Amino acid sequence: MKSEKISELTTNRLSVYLRCLKDLADGGHETVSSEALAKAYNLNSAQIRKDLANFGEFGVRGVGYCIKSLRENLTDILGLNSRRRVCIIGAGRLGAALANYYISSGKNFEVVALFDVDQQKIGKKISDVEVFDVKDFAAVAKRAKIEVAVLAVPAESAQSIADVVMGAGIKAVMNFAPVPLKVCEDVKLKTVDLTTSLDSLSYYLAGADRSNGKHMKPNGGGGRI
């Protein structure tokens, strides 16, 4: 058991494997080899074996993995055998879309509350989930046993909202606001920066320009700045 050293990239892949296995199970399959799994879902078979080996020996040589058993194991490893109670802060378009997405996309997560500062939204429901006042975050979070906070707020308010969330004892935060956040050591922060993702595609598209050195306008000087 080497879970202490498991990287986020590995757990991300375990999450993908789990969904692929669900798909195979839905299709009536009972066993699958790492090669067949890799081929069916554009994955890397050596990587699958390596990732799973971190947690034990789940397969049988010549047979492959028992899909049912591997799903149970991955579900356990990812801590998904109990539904995680999630709130979304920011009931704008992105927050509402995320609420709808997580409500409709499976049973591992339960969106139990939305929060906003807009009095027009507070008390209303989005996809059957009530919108609460951010001012009442701590009380609602405690009552609703919220474990994960998803931040879909503007950049300028993200840090202060994160502080409120951490003050209420939440240990897992997913941040969609396009700004780096400072969190306590015992809080796990996951950033999904929708702008950065597009910027990195732009960098790729700009590849043709890059080779001609057009953008190089160094100021001179050097050393530690």
Add this chain to the structure above:
Amino acid sequence: MKSEKISELTTNRLSVYLRCLKDLADGGHETVSSEALAKAYNLNSAQIRKDLANFGEFGVRGVGYCIKSLRENLTDILGLNSRRRVCIIGAGRLGAALANYYISSGKNFEVVALFDVDQQKIGKKISDVEVFDVKDFAAVAKRAKIEVAVLAVPAESAQSIADVVMGAGIKAVMNFAPVPLKVCEDVKLKTVDLTTSLDSLSYYLAGADRSNGKHMKPNGGGGRI
């Protein structure tokens, strides 16, 4: 110039620096040291210097970076000096929220078209952007000079849509569908998996359970599976 070796993590950080510099410029600042930049935005000053050193020497010792000049350089490096023309495929809640988000969040990207298969949506507008029939993708993409395709479609149709997108010559794809995609070598794929992100938070929350080995149910056997 070492741009060939620049990782996506580096370009992601450049994108963050660029937004932080905009914020500083908006606040009336003209120069900033790597330390001050790091402190103000929860970044790492050594990382900033290392990242920027990939592209030249942009700062002056004892003075820091000229914000205006560094912004111009980063904008050039990321290929953001011309607006990138983006389409979003899937005009459901997530697609609509992304359209709205990218339209309102800056001028680097222009959402020029949405696509869907739902005849009820085709011909309508979302945030002033027309929804086209996916069947007409190639023609619309050519006419609208689309460079980037954002996929906000269900998992089961993501690969076939990606094939249509690549068939139309698009070289940059951002995929929100929770499924691994196979793309041509010359196509840059960026995956934003909203489910995986939550799963990795769940893995963190499950940390307390992990140490007691409850989830270990290896099947025995071993070797290559």
